[in-house]
Amino acid sequence: MPDSLVTESKTRGTSMVVDDRENGLFRVNRKAFLDDEVLAMERDRIFSRCWLFLGHASELPNPNDFVTRNVGGKEIIFNRDRKGEFHAFLNTCPHRGAMVERQEAGNSLGFRCFYHGWAFNNNGSYATRHQPGTYPENFNHDGCANLVPVKLEQYRDFYFINYDNGANSLDSYLADAKLVLDIIDQHGPNGMEVAGGAQKYSIRSNWKLLMENSYDGYHAMDTHETYFKYLADAIGGPAELPKVTNVMNLKNGHAAIEGDAPWGRPVAKWIPAWGEKAKTEVDEIKREVIGRVGVEQANRICQLGRNTGIFPNLVINDIMAITVRTFYPVEPGLMNVTAWALGVKGESRDFRKRRLDNFLEFLGPGGFATPDDVEALESAYRGYAAHQLAPWNDISRGLSRGAGEPFRADDEEQMRCFWREWDRRMGGE
Amino acid sequence: MADQKQVAGAKVEQPLPRAVYEDFLFEEAAMLDEWRLEEWLALFTEESVYEVPRAGAPDTADSAQDLFYIADNYFRLGHRVKRLLDKAAHAEWPRSVQSHLISNVRVRGSDEKGVHVTCRFITHRAKNDVIDIYAGHHNYIFRTIGGKLRILSKRSFLASNSLRDQGKVTIIL
Numbered sequence: 001m002p003d004s005l006v007t008e009s010k011t012r013g014t015s016m017v018v019d020d021r022e023n024g025l026f027r028v029n030r031k032a033f034l035d036d037e038v039l040a041m042e043r044d045r046i047f048s049r050c051w052l053f054l055g056h057a058s059e060l061p062n063p064n065d066f067v068t069r070n071v072g073g074k075e076i077i078f079n080r081d082r083k084g085e086f087h088a089f090l091n092t093c094p095h096r097g098a099m100v101e102r103q104e105a106g107n108s109l110g111f112r113c114f115y116h117g118w119a120f121n122n123n124g125s126y127a128t129r130h131q132p133g134t135y136p137e138n139f140n141h142d143g144c145a146n147l148v149p150v151k152l153e154q155y156r157d158f159y160f161i162n163y164d165n166g167a168n169s170l171d172s173y174l175a176d177a178k179l180v181l182d183i184i185d186q187h188g189p190n191g192m193e194v195a196g197g198a199q200k201y202s203i204r205s206n207w208k209l210l211m212e213n214s215y216d217g218y219h220a221m222d223t224h225e226t227y228f229k230y231l232a233d234a235i236g237g238p239a240e241l242p243k244v245t246n247v248m249n250l251k252n253g254h255a256a257i258e259g260d261a262p263w264g265r266p267v268a269k270w271i272p273a274w275g276e277k278a279k280t281e282v283d284e285i286k287r288e289v290i291g292r293v294g295v296e297q298a299n300r301i302c303q304l305g306r307n308t309g310i311f312p313n314l315v316i317n318d319i320m321a322i323t324v325r326t327f328y329p330v331e332p333g334l335m336n337v338t339a340w341a342l343g344v345k346g347e348s349r350d351f352r353k354r355r356l357d358n359f360l361e362f363l364g365p366g367g368f369a370t371p372d373d374v375e376a377l378e379s380a381y382r383g384y385a386a387h388q389l390a391p392w393n394d395i396s397r398g399l400s401r402g403a404g405e406p407f408r409a410d411d412e413e414q415m416r417c418f419w420r421e422w423d424r425r426m427g428g429e
Numbered sequence: 430m431a432d433q434k435q436v437a438g439a440k441v442e443q444p445l446p447r448a449v450y451e452d453f454l455f456e457e458a459a460m461l462d463e464w465r466l467e468e469w470l471a472l473f474t475e476e477s478v479y480e481v482p483r484a485g486a487p488d489t490a491d492s493a494q495d496l497f498y499i500a501d502n503y504f505r506l507g508h509r510v511k512r513l514l515d516k517a518a519h520a521e522w523p524r525s526v527q528s529h530l531i532s533n534v535r536v537r538g539s540d541e542k543g544v545h546v547t548c549r550f551i552t553h554r555a556k557n558d559v560i561d562i563y564a565g566h567h568n569y570i571f572r573t574i575g576g577k578l579r580i581l582s583k584r585s586f587l588a589s590n591s592l593r594d595q596g597k598v599t600i601i602l
Contacts, residue, residue, distance in 0.1 A: 196495035197483055200591035204559075225517040230508040336593060341496050353493035357500060365597040366481055366498035368512060371520035374597060378557070 013427035017419050018392075024400025026416050030387035033206035038426075039332050045425050046312050047072040049164045051173045053314040053326050054078050054088055056340070057157035058193035059105075064122055067105045069338070071161060073328060076150065077101050078159065081123040082109065086154070088161050089124050089147040100147065111147070120147050156185040157192065175251035180308045183301055184318060186293050187267045188344030192322075195343035195352060200336070201365045205377035207313060207327050207335040211418055213373050214315040214325070215257050215307035217245065217409030218397060223376055227368040230361065231263060235271045238262075245409035253311030253421025255414035261305050263320040263362075266355040267344060268302040274354065281351065309414065311421050321359035333381055339364060395419065442573060444536045444544045450571065451534045453578050454548060458529035461601050466510045469601070472580050474572075475503045481598055484587040488568060498598045513600075520599040525556035527600055533566075543572040543581050550585070552602050554595075561595040563602055564588050 013019075016029040016038075032038055052072045059067050059078070066079035068091055075091035077100070091099045093113040100111040100120060110127060112119040119127045124147040126140050139145065151162045153170035158181055160170050167173070174181070185191055203210060213219070220241060221228065231239040245259035264271035268289060270282040290298040305319045315325040322342040327335045341359045343352055362369045383390075398411025407413040460469040473479070481499040482490040492500035501509055512518045530551040537545040545568070552563040570582040585602040592598065 199483060199496060199498065200593060202593045202596045204596065223519065226512040226515050229515075230505075230512065233508065234504075349493050356492060356496060357505075360497060360500050361505060364496075364498060365592050365595075366599070368508070371597045371599045372518065375519040382557075 013423035016426070017423040019416070019420065019423070021399065024396060025394075026396045026399050026412070026419070027392040027394055028419055029391055030384040030393060031391070033208065033381065033384055034332055034387060036332060039329055041426055042312075042329070043073065046422070047163075047328070049162070049167065049425070050312050051153070051160040051162050051167070051170050052312075053310070053324070054152070054159045054161045056192075056194050056324070056342070057086070057154070057159065058191075058345070060086065062107065064107045064109055065105075066101060066108060066122070068099075068101050068103065070328070070336070071326075072163065074163070075099055076161065077111065077147075079122055081121070085123070086152065086159065087122070087124060088150040088152040088159075090150060092148070093118055094126075094145050094148065118145070124149055156181045173252060174310070175254060176248070177250040177252075177254040177256075177308065177310050180250070180256055180306060180310075180316060180318075183297075183306070184316065184322065184342065186289070186297065186301055187322075188346065189288065189292060190345045192342045193345045194324075195341045195356065197340075199339045199364045201339075202330075202334060202336050203327075203374050203377055204334055205374075205381040206332055207329040208418075208422070209377045209380060210327050210335060210337065210373075211309050211313065211315065212395075212415045213377060214317060215255065215309050215414045216412075217241075217257050217259075217307075218412065219373075219376070220410075223372050224369045226372070227362060230368055234273050234361075235262060235264070236273065242409075247407040247409060247411065247413050249413070249417050250308070250310075253418050254309065255417035256306050256308035257409035257414055258300075258304050258306045259409055260303055261319065264354075264358065265302065265305065265320060266347070266351055266358060278350070278354070281348070309418060311418060317363075320362055321355050323359065323363050440541050441539050442544055444539050445573075445578075447534060447536050449578070450536060450544075450546045450569075451531075453571075454531045454534060454546075454569075458531050461529050462527050464514075464524060466513055466601070470507060470510045472578075473503060473506060474574065474579050474581065477503050477506070477580055478582050478584075479506050479509075479601075480582075480584045481602060482584070482586060484589045484591050486586060488584075488586065490586075498592070509601075518599075520597065521556075523556075525554045525600060527555075528553040529602075531567075543570040545570055550602060552600070554600050561597075563595060563598070565602075567602070 016032040018027040054071055055078045060080045063080050063082055063084040066077055068077050077089045077091045079087050091101055093100050095116055095118045098113050098115040100113045110119055110121045121127045126145040151165055153160055155170055155174055228239045239262040242259035248256045250256060268282045268285040270279045286302050289301055308316045313327050317323050323339050324342060325339040327337045329335050343355050360367055364370050395412045395415050398407050398413055479501045480492055480497055482497045513521055516522050531548050533549040535547050537547055547566055547568050549566050554561045565587040568584045571578050572581050
């Protein structure tokens with residue numbers, strides 16, 4: 001690894017992040033977005049060591065169900081065996097490497113490599129018969145012919161993997177981010193489910209910019225002017241962002257912003273545009289939530305929304321709908337994004353439609369907002385070509401607030417939480 | 430399919446010759462190429478829908494169950510047009526250059542909803558020195574209202590696995 005990233009003046013972290021609290025300045029060097037060396041180091045020190053989101057339990061409702069996907073640059077099978085146990089395996093044949101499952105999803109008792117026919121039970125164990133004498137008698141005594149398992153843990157219905165077998169538990173890694181997953185889980189009496197598949201797209205920009213953007217409370221009115229014009233018409237009144245907001249440092253690089261917002265929420269904040277029938281339904285849902293979790297927690301679930309970043313590359317935005325979004329760098333200037341919608345298990349068809357409509361009017365590659373974020377991220381990336389002359393990104397907003405004065409969502413403290421953790425891990429601590 | 434759709438009854442509109450729909454689709458494509466979007470919106474009715482399901486979705490995809498890219502009713506479609514014509518639609522400002530090709534037009538029959546027409550499309554969009562290519566098929570339902578053809582439903586199905594190549598669907602396909 002290049003040690004040019006470590007400066008002499010700092011005893012910790014890299015030379016790419018300047019965290020000058022005395023003078024209220026926080027800066028990130030644009031090389032952090034551009035360098036192949038930085039990306040190589042991120043693969044080693046971040047994506048190979050952090051817990052990465054794999055999938056949601058609802059994607060595998062039955063024993064023998066599987067999905068395949070790329071997580072942190074590696075092809076993975078996420079599946080349940082005959083007994084219903086959850087597994088994660090590298091999707092590569094231990095023989096010569098071809099993928100043992102090439103469909104996106106299905107239900108299967110095992111996996112079979114099409115190249116030479118090696119077969120595996122869905123608990124990963126080698127299940128191929130060969131003529132006696134072909135291989136040594138004790139072949140696979142060390143498990144070399146089984147599918148390679150990946151360290152897998154869950155919190156609520158969220159499954160994560162870690163490519164570092166020595167990693168600390170998911171529970172300690174998530175730290176206070178667990179409270180956000182708790183809130184999501186409590187939206188419905190029977191939990192949540194992935195609603196109708198994944199949006200898979202790409203952005204020609206650096207992956208860290210999408211993390212910044214996903215909980216950036218400062219850009220909303222400028223970048224998303226057309227969305228707010230639409231929203232004002234849809235709700236029949238002014239669409240204004242909340243004056244009171246809450247910024248949560250969830251530890252370990254995780255952070256969230258929380259506040260009330262002008263849009264309707266499927267659980268459970270009614271807007272007049274949904275009509276009187278929906279109001280009765282929303283009132284009922286709200287009553288159920290209050291009865292289950294109490295008034296205070298119900299207010300957080302029904303009325304307030306949260307944009308949450310879980311280090312390094314998981315975004316859970318519980319806003320006008322719930323999106324779960326993960327992204328991975330193909331190159332410094334290109335990321336693949338996969339986004340899901342979560343819905344309450346068992347909600348009515350009308351409500352599911354309303355939820356998906358809410359999602360699409362803002363989020364995703366055809367929404368009224370995400371494409372403008374993408375344009376901003378891509379535009380910034382082109383700007384970084386001039387990094388030698390314009391080297392720094394400023395992320396100081398709100399850093400100089402007086403002691404005891406809380407940060408606001410349109411400050412940038414949530415991003416600083418991310419960058420401090422990035423700096424710590426990249427600095428080799 | 431065509432025969433099955435021809436249910437007897439006064440409500441079912443008989444399909445017009447294929448050339449009528451072809452001319453319509455070619456003109457629609459020109460409106461989109463030339464950013465004549467208000468004119469394009471006038472091809473729809475207040476009951477109309479415009480939908481782009483996720484890449485690779487089957488023709489039966491349902492926007493009440495499946496996560497789409499776009500599922501506009503007339504209200505939202507109107508705002509999509511308004512947005513595209515607004516300089517603050519940053520993804521489409523400065524405006525992209527587009528080319529909509531339409532081919533393989535087939536009249537599939539009619540039912541109480543209207544006349545079902547399908548065609549293949551290839552749409553090119555160029556902006557920021559990048560060319561995005563969208564290929565697939567449109568499923569239309571047409572109805573003649575006041576002597577004019579109107580689009581009751583336009584659903585655009587992409588013949589790809591994902592939007593990894595294009596990244597977005599910010600234009601009308």
